[in-house]
Amino acid sequence: MRRALLMLVILSLLIPLVSAGTVKYGNLSFHDVATDKELQELVSSNEGRYFFVFYHSESCPACNYMKTSVFPTATAEKALNGFVLVSVDVYKGRSITTLRYRVYDPVLVIQPENAGYYRPKTPGEEISVGVPGTPTMVVFKAVNGTMVLKGVAVGALNPDGLAYFLEKVTEGEESQTATQPGEQKSSTQGVSEASEGRSNLGLAVLLPIFSAGIVSVFSPCVLPVIVGTLSLTFARRKVEAIIAGMVASFALLGALVGSLGGYASQIQGALYLIGGVGFVVIGASFVSERVSTRMERLLSFSATDRVASKRGIAYDFALGSALGATWLGCIAPYVGFAVITAALSGDTLSGVIVMGTYGLGMGFTVYLLTASKDLGEWVNRKFLSGRLSLSGKGKARWEQALGVILILLGLMMLTELTPLKLWSSLFESLSQL
Structure with a gap:
């Protein structure tokens, strides 16, 4: 009897650990990430794959729209098929709301008022990308352990808009590979500042x-x-x-x-x-x-x-x-x-x-x-x-x-x-x- 109770206690402790780290929106399972270490472990174990990072907050109506009315649709499921899906609550994961990426090709930037491309000043340029608002969606590709930026979308997208965004940012492949650690790094403004200005000086x-x-x-x-x-x-x-x-x-x-x-x-x-x-x-x-x-x-x-x-x-x-x-x-x-x-x-x-x-x-x-x-x-x-x-x-x-x-x-x-x-x-x- 004591052994049975002990096993039940162990199972009750292990079950949350097994289910922790993931969150589901419709039929899509996202890795629930809050630290840089967790993100880097995902990047290192998914070499060559595209990542879709969804920054959100619980109090954001547009985020809830994405969770309940966009991700559960067949259009979104098809568009996100093959991506490594990552969910980041900006309140819990503040340390990863600003990340550094490599940029080789033009990066598609979609914002509520406009859309355009950020073009790197030099191939392999390293830039910082923050989260100017929620929801923000970032697409990058894991290449030799580095994150190669492909696209940024600020604000909610409907299912067709999400599918279009993902299609455009994954068109073709990079002609160059990421620079090895220790090579040239250039600190520049993030993609969000390139189009609208990161500081939001209203x-x-x-x-x-x-x-x-x-x-x-x-x-x-x-x-x-x-x-x-x-x-x-x-x-x-x-x-x-x-x-x-x-x-x-x-x-x-x-x-x-x-x-x-x-x-x-x-x-x-x-x-x-x-x-x-x-x-x-x-x-x-x-x-x-x-x-x-x-x-x-x-x-x-x-x-x-x-x-x-x-x-x-x-x-x-x-x-x-x-x-x-x-x-x-x-x-x-x-x-x-x-x-x-x-x-x-x-x-x-x-x-x-x-x-x-x-x-x-x-x-x-x-x-x-x-x-x-x-x-x-x-x-x-x-x-x-x-x-x-x-x-x-x-x-x-x-x-x-x-x-x-x-x-x-x-x-x-x-x-x-x-x-x-x-x-x-x-x-x-x-x-x-």
Whole structure:
């Protein structure tokens, strides 16, 4: 009797292990994968075969449509016959939502608004492909232990659309084999960025950046200068050229930090560490006057002296660029938010867009203050008369509240280095709204 009970216990433990690792959608069995190790084991044991990777989440209606109305159809079953089917829940398998692939031939990319091909810059180019939304379907072929990318589809496809996608990405065979480990690797933007831009810089991202540019003008060491002596200086110059120079200087800074995006998949942990600590420090500078003063001293320098006394549109443009650089220390708590966003945006162009948007916000506000004498006097009276102090013990409450929010965001970003990953969870939830 005891032996029988022992056997039943063992069987009850083994049965889940046998059934674990697979999930069925209709008659199709998918390997349920959550780690890079599990995926690599599948790749190494299925040499020469095509893989179909289905990224999904439980809260995604379009994913449920694929699971219940597409995969169970005869059309989908026929189209997926012969593929190694892989299912990845993006919440459980975050570590494999960005993978690196080899590219030899044009890769078909299908997105909700358009479709096109990503063409490799060099044969065997290595690129990163992320998951811009769910569902995302990736097709690759296992060649000599490497993953050779064939196609990416973002968004739900009906049965005929799925069949068409699979037919197109498997037409013909590669004329070259994958490069052996240790040979040339080039870090580039992923396929998703090649067609639409990986960072998805929508209004929800750019509006706060633009607002940060506006608010930065009201920094304690910028506003008095603008509404005072600098207004007189601007009055004798081409204000538009100065503003253009300011925007250009910030856009250049965005290009420099955004250029890290090509290596983001390799140094993602470092970016989250830098970004998290940066948000905390910036938030602390909003809350604490002592921290803010130290940041200003650390980052302040003057680059305006050489061009301030000269005239001409070129010198006006140079003056604006110099002012943008000179004010970095003063506006660090404000511009830092935009810089961190640019660094995590994913590519050089996105960095330019982010910091350019910040520069437009700041430049637009400077233009209004210097172009209108009445507005300048009103700002001087309201903000600089002592009724509303922007520094010292009277630090504005909105600055303190914003500082606390930035500190919390920084701490959330730092959790990306732990299993909690609160930053990813937050934006995954927002993406479903």
